[in-house]
Amino acid sequence: MLVVMQSGATPEQIEAVCDAIRAMGFQPVAMPGAQRTAVGLIGNDRPVDGSPVAGMPGVAEVIRVSQPFKQVSREWRAENTVVEIAPGVAFGGRNVAVIAGPCSVESEAQIIASAHAVRDAGAVALRGGAFKPRSSPYSFQGMGKRGLELLAKARDETGLAIVTEAMDEEGANLVAEYADCIQIGARNMQNFSLLKAVGRMDKPVLLKRGMAATIQELLLAAEYVLAEGNTRVILCERGVRGFDPATRNIFDLSAIPLVHKLSHLPIIADPSHGVGLREHVPSMARASIAAGADGLILEVHPNPDRALSDGAQTLHTEQFARLMHELSTIATAIGREMAHPAGTVAGRAG
Amino acid sequence: MLVVMQSGATPEQIEAVCDAIRAMGFQPVAMPGAQRTAVGLIGNDRPVDGSPVAGMPGVAEVIRVSQPFKQVSREWRAENTVVEIAPGVAFGGRNVAVIAGPCSVESEAQIIASAHAVRDAGAVALRGGAFKPRSSPYSFQGMGKRGLELLAKARDETGLAIVTEAMDEEGANLVAEYADCIQIGARNMQNFSLLKAVGRMDKPVLLKRGMAATIQELLLAAEYVLAEGNTRVILCERGVRGFDPATRNIFDLSAIPLVHKLSHLPIIADPSHGVGLREHVPSMARASIAAGADGLILEVHPNPDRALSDGAQTLHTEQFARLMHELSTIATAIGREMAHPAGTVAGRAG
Amino acid sequence: MLVVMQSGATPEQIEAVCDAIRAMGFQPVAMPGAQRTAVGLIGNDRPVDGSPVAGMPGVAEVIRVSQPFKQVSREWRAENTVVEIAPGVAFGGRNVAVIAGPCSVESEAQIIASAHAVRDAGAVALRGGAFKPRSSPYSFQGMGKRGLELLAKARDETGLAIVTEAMDEEGANLVAEYADCIQIGARNMQNFSLLKAVGRMDKPVLLKRGMAATIQELLLAAEYVLAEGNTRVILCERGVRGFDPATRNIFDLSAIPLVHKLSHLPIIADPSHGVGLREHVPSMARASIAAGADGLILEVHPNPDRALSDGAQTLHTEQFARLMHELSTIATAIGREMAHPAGTVAGRAG
Amino acid sequence: MLVVMQSGATPEQIEAVCDAIRAMGFQPVAMPGAQRTAVGLIGNDRPVDGSPVAGMPGVAEVIRVSQPFKQVSREWRAENTVVEIAPGVAFGGRNVAVIAGPCSVESEAQIIASAHAVRDAGAVALRGGAFKPRSSPYSFQGMGKRGLELLAKARDETGLAIVTEAMDEEGANLVAEYADCIQIGARNMQNFSLLKAVGRMDKPVLLKRGMAATIQELLLAAEYVLAEGNTRVILCERGVRGFDPATRNIFDLSAIPLVHKLSHLPIIADPSHGVGLREHVPSMARASIAAGADGLILEVHPNPDRALSDGAQTLHTEQFARLMHELSTIATAIGREMAHPAGTVAGRAG
Structure with a gap:
């Protein structure tokens, strides 16, 4: 999951997002850019539901990084199932x-x-x-x-x-x-x-x-x-x-x-x-x-x-x-x- | 239901469609046009499933005329249901x-x-x-x-x-x-x-x-x-x-x-x-x-x-x-x- | 722009993506995750076209972060145009x-x-x-x-x-x-x-x-x-x-x-x-x-x-x-x- | 073109549609059904624009019968163009x-x-x-x-x-x-x-x-x-x-x-x-x-x-x-x- 902040997001809004991510049990990493700050996650070993964060003040977009499926995926099993x-x-x-x-x-x-x-x-x-x-x-x-x-x-x-x-x-x-x-x-x-x-x-x-x-x-x-x-x-x-x-x-x-x-x-x-x-x-x-x-x-x-x-x-x-x-x-x-x-x-x- | 024939449909193809309509229990009415013939139905008091006819030789299109729903329709009940x-x-x-x-x-x-x-x-x-x-x-x-x-x-x-x-x-x-x-x-x-x-x-x-x-x-x-x-x-x-x-x-x-x-x-x-x-x-x-x-x-x-x-x-x-x-x-x-x-x-x- | 690498991407593939980003004139930042590595950009003050990177080996997805429009945006002009x-x-x-x-x-x-x-x-x-x-x-x-x-x-x-x-x-x-x-x-x-x-x-x-x-x-x-x-x-x-x-x-x-x-x-x-x-x-x-x-x-x-x-x-x-x-x-x-x-x-x- | 009337359409409404079709230069043919009346056209040798009729009182639907294209059609030229x-x-x-x-x-x-x-x-x-x-x-x-x-x-x-x-x-x-x-x-x-x-x-x-x-x-x-x-x-x-x-x-x-x-x-x-x-x-x-x-x-x-x-x-x-x-x-x-x-x-x- 990657949280993209609006260009005018305040430090407090960014910190609130980081808090919310911590409350989910993950480690937030803030990445300031020229236009906007993005907040990533480190340490997640399962798909994360980003919808609670999507509506927080200052958040522009939440982007899902991992695939939400597991046992059906090629990463789970490389060879074809017959x-x-x-x-x-x-x-x-x-x-x-x-x-x-x-x-x-x-x-x-x-x-x-x-x-x-x-x-x-x-x-x-x-x-x-x-x-x-x-x-x-x-x-x-x-x-x-x-x-x-x-x-x-x-x-x-x-x-x-x-x-x-x-x-x-x-x-x-x-x-x-x-x-x-x-x-x-x-x-x-x-x-x-x-x-x-x-x-x-x-x-x-x-x-x-x-x-x-x-x-x-x-x-x-x-x-x-x-x-x-x-x-x-x-x-x-x-x-x-x-x-x-x-x-x-x-x-x-x-x-x-x-x-x-x-x-x-x-x-x-x-x-x-x-x-x-x-x-x-x-x-x-x-x-x-x-x-x-x-x-x-x-x-x-x-x-x-x-x-x-x-x-x-x-x-x-x-x-x-x-x-x-x-x-x-x-x-x-x-x-x-x-x-x-x-x-x-x-x-x-x- | 209205069956529109292709412009080059033969009389035999038109008759075959009429037969199929009769086999469904309805009365076919052929309407020759300048370009094409259309075949309508008379006497149906319920929706007709036209799909068997749609694939017959010479048929260009089958058009449904009546609404397929009944008890939910305004024609069934004119006033609003509360x-x-x-x-x-x-x-x-x-x-x-x-x-x-x-x-x-x-x-x-x-x-x-x-x-x-x-x-x-x-x-x-x-x-x-x-x-x-x-x-x-x-x-x-x-x-x-x-x-x-x-x-x-x-x-x-x-x-x-x-x-x-x-x-x-x-x-x-x-x-x-x-x-x-x-x-x-x-x-x-x-x-x-x-x-x-x-x-x-x-x-x-x-x-x-x-x-x-x-x-x-x-x-x-x-x-x-x-x-x-x-x-x-x-x-x-x-x-x-x-x-x-x-x-x-x-x-x-x-x-x-x-x-x-x-x-x-x-x-x-x-x-x-x-x-x-x-x-x-x-x-x-x-x-x-x-x-x-x-x-x-x-x-x-x-x-x-x-x-x-x-x-x-x-x-x-x-x-x-x-x-x-x-x-x-x-x-x-x-x-x-x-x-x-x-x-x-x-x-x-x- | 954020480049999400596949879960099995090699360090060489990640480095190649960083090189390509440098070749575009930006600063890449690799962010390793539990499942995948993502590569972000720092220093861009204009929208970046990520399509050259999207097809590189090991890349799972390229995500656009900034809006691609400029003069029509609220960020460009806050009050309504009449x-x-x-x-x-x-x-x-x-x-x-x-x-x-x-x-x-x-x-x-x-x-x-x-x-x-x-x-x-x-x-x-x-x-x-x-x-x-x-x-x-x-x-x-x-x-x-x-x-x-x-x-x-x-x-x-x-x-x-x-x-x-x-x-x-x-x-x-x-x-x-x-x-x-x-x-x-x-x-x-x-x-x-x-x-x-x-x-x-x-x-x-x-x-x-x-x-x-x-x-x-x-x-x-x-x-x-x-x-x-x-x-x-x-x-x-x-x-x-x-x-x-x-x-x-x-x-x-x-x-x-x-x-x-x-x-x-x-x-x-x-x-x-x-x-x-x-x-x-x-x-x-x-x-x-x-x-x-x-x-x-x-x-x-x-x-x-x-x-x-x-x-x-x-x-x-x-x-x-x-x-x-x-x-x-x-x-x-x-x-x-x-x-x-x-x-x-x-x-x-x- | 086929004009399907609503189930409760009055004879006056049907006649008005026939008039409108005559005003376009065509011959209307009314076909009464068990539920509804449909009005067809005879004598048209070109596509007819039915939109003026579509909004008339008592009209349920206007159905186009002929294809609107001409020189590109197979009926115009049977063999493949190379x-x-x-x-x-x-x-x-x-x-x-x-x-x-x-x-x-x-x-x-x-x-x-x-x-x-x-x-x-x-x-x-x-x-x-x-x-x-x-x-x-x-x-x-x-x-x-x-x-x-x-x-x-x-x-x-x-x-x-x-x-x-x-x-x-x-x-x-x-x-x-x-x-x-x-x-x-x-x-x-x-x-x-x-x-x-x-x-x-x-x-x-x-x-x-x-x-x-x-x-x-x-x-x-x-x-x-x-x-x-x-x-x-x-x-x-x-x-x-x-x-x-x-x-x-x-x-x-x-x-x-x-x-x-x-x-x-x-x-x-x-x-x-x-x-x-x-x-x-x-x-x-x-x-x-x-x-x-x-x-x-x-x-x-x-x-x-x-x-x-x-x-x-x-x-x-x-x-x-x-x-x-x-x-x-x-x-x-x-x-x-x-x-x-x-x-x-x-x-x-x-």
Whole structure:
């Protein structure tokens, strides 16, 4: 922490700031400049909350020097964390893994058909919402527990790992029973009760960036999970709120290298929500891999025009199969490889 | 819903869209234009989800015509809803009511002193967090149940109504036991499980606008509460995320007249979070009243420089007393009046 | 400037940063901390550009300590600057002055009728665009020089001061010939050639905040004008780009107290562009005065439904007259007074 | 244009809207719905400005149906426009072309060294500012005409095409004399006088997206240039203003496929400004190519730590050479090829 004083700050005001810093248990160091005096801290080995000082007379600005996060940081752990959500289905290593499936589980026929289609195209995990956070209470809210049962059935048939969202602690317990990875959606990124709850569980967590969350806030949200003991967290960039109605969100791909620099956790990308328009999903998926994403999560549906939610951004299964080929060439170009579903020829080879 | 076709859309594509609309149970009406054809709907008496159509071949854009919310809308109820959170403490009528107090409950001495100070200055309700949503798991998380007990004690001593935040269903049940109004914070505005939970309770709800929530999303979040049966909802503008680091948020005062136009629910303003700097809170509080806010929620602390959270945006008690005088002249200027705490002379007169 | 080193920075990297600072002509001071070392500067009496250092090995962050602006700052001049654009028409003093009129000059009849109407209601200056910056080249671009002649005629008839926009140096010279104050629009806030050109003229400048400009950038844009010798600059908040389509912009009223704190220049507000919807302009105009704005600029048209531009946000003349009464009570409530047009009874008294 | 009436709109209000539409010269068509009536237009063959209608009594919303741009649209010209700025240096074809060089021209030695370095690594054009738009009037403003002379000298020595910025009409004339392509910077994207000026010139234009410009506004800005007769426009995504201080901007790569869909003009990407941090430029450059960009513009300097501007986001020449190899593999992976400088072996082959 560094406290910058106003240019006309009096010696008494500077001394009062020094006192306040001492009261926090630290050692203040005043540094007089030509225009202003700054007051630094010596001896702190943990982040310091500067807000009590920010409002004191004569203070111009309080500047945070240390990162506020800890266990998620690269300084805490230098090597990449590889999160395995099922045998052979890992995020954060050399392989790029793809999660695909419909926005929502709608019926047994739909989810089973989706699972076969995405597996045949090379996905290693199946997505599909059983509990759906919808802006309107009158929109389809998901099939609930029955949806989880159908996802489990799809895993039995295809061997795909299952990733699905939970919206509260009770739902997270249910999801943990049926699925391989608990997704925390963008709207719940700072639902700290839910983060603590999944932090106490023994299940990997896919944590999506909030609509207007900074990278630091995303990492602090992950820190909530790690602080409770669960270190298997996969982050996900899914677009942030923007001013241009031409796209659903602004897909912020710089999140990928930034997270890789600041943290050891894997990060994947969700181009379906990122751009929100089916025809632009393939180019954004290619860009995500080229930017270094450890995986993708994509919305795919056998018949998107009849989907109960997110139809406009959902790929047809044939589009998805074509896209998987393109992604493979990009992955190779940057020295990585697409993960393959267990039991397939490429999977055996890998 | 209106479906705008691309300029080169074929008759077959237009017919396919008409079919899809019929499959949803509505009557399509094609309207050929000089450049493009548009397809409208006749006979719908409820909002229509256009996303399945948006991705169909030949479709340029899908435009929503009806508002997606219902019970919160002015069309549902023309007159203002007045929400009374305690006898004589009402939001949405002619009077402008002020909720004030510290960011967090820190100790018995602190909350009791705060309660007396804000009541003496004219506040009708006491705020103070017992459960605190903090970006970092290492920041002060609130006193929990003990904090609620101290708030109840402050009410016993001063007669002030109590407003405090809940972060999950369990917490909401506890808050409902001790307080007069359950606050849902900005980070939980789209925590739909929590919204449904408080919708089933018999307690007024103060719902804060999310960091990047549109007015429509704020109203839909309130709709979740009303849809469960609880109609006593007070909305709150508290600033949205912006690009300028000079302020903590952008305080979007246009939310006040917009909500008043679209909805019958009361809306108050939170200039403390809106601007995030103590010295600018008074001008933003005055502006809120002038814009037509039904009340304010303000952070006030006997010693903000030692507050455990939000110190930089918290008013000193003397600043608050001065501000209450200014607010009173603004309220009078627009034909309203400040609400007064029960038992005071002005309160008796009113 | 403060350079924060990474936690593992080597002594050589720290020394290289010190060298680079010396090469800039300053004195480095290394401050070792428990986690990181920071390097400060002593002896600088002007803002320092830290970008060369930001990319050096071992550097985590470069923090700017001094404000980058100079002549516009309160530290440069403690008392308010009062900008008089015509005899008795001043911004920045105790009085609150209103500029009103149509978006564009459309015809002699329209601008003369507008001028009489806004003067009768209490405006002290007439707005009206002769050169119009329009997003599309196919939209009405203004009447050009003929529009300026009509504005001059309206001044002759009513005594109102004239404020109108210039889009380039040539236009600014023309505007200076006919009008009392040159407006620089939001889209040209960082058109530095134009800023320098008006900085060399002997005419007051109304500088509008850019669509996504920070307060610091607004002040630096003004600094361009002052640096050329023209100190008569009035700033204007007109809303910034936001994510909610419910309003045209987000009207950022915190700009008013922020500018008053940082600068001695007057600042007015433009609620017409700020909110973009006629029915919400009055509440935002009231809020602007309550927030401390030194004046307002409002779009008023005798027949807004037939206006060639901005019709939806333009007040009817009767609405404007009503609003002026309301504004007067707000101004009184905060100890100010509305300016009155010269020659009116109130004007004589003032 | 579609006019949506409020649910309680009277027949008189609907008729008044129809009258207003007739007064504009179009044919209104009223479409009564279950909740509301909508009024459409038939017979318009050009974009309609709906703002006069938007404020009429009973009107809920005015929706624009046609795109407001014309000559830049894909509907105007179906095939890609290829813009050649010098013999063999083209944007918009199968090849991906790279413009590279320092932020500013600083000296003869610096620009000549830069030119050789970027040409050796495979760039086909040299960038370097002679006129610099800087937020502060006290920052380095560029070498002006002398800078242009040095750029011309660098072209003579290396054969690279020259791309450099103009800030006003006079500067554009000078730039046109010395350079191959006139750059219009983000801050001038809506400087319509400048756009018209370069529209009248016979020189290619590189038009950068404004800080908070929508894609539609970017295309309309290009329309200003085409409307004056100059069809050789290259668009450029360079990041938009965001809320996260972790990056200088949000690099909005979805602009690439969006522009390709809506327009026939080429679009390139500027990852240096997009992310603003040297270490993240390579991943964003790779992502740009994968997203389909027709080229890149990159900041490269022989000694970025001593650069007079933008040092923190500028690549070292060795980093740039490495990056060019990576980009080549990405281009191949999506079926494109990097353009090669004239006279090199690959260039001859191509």
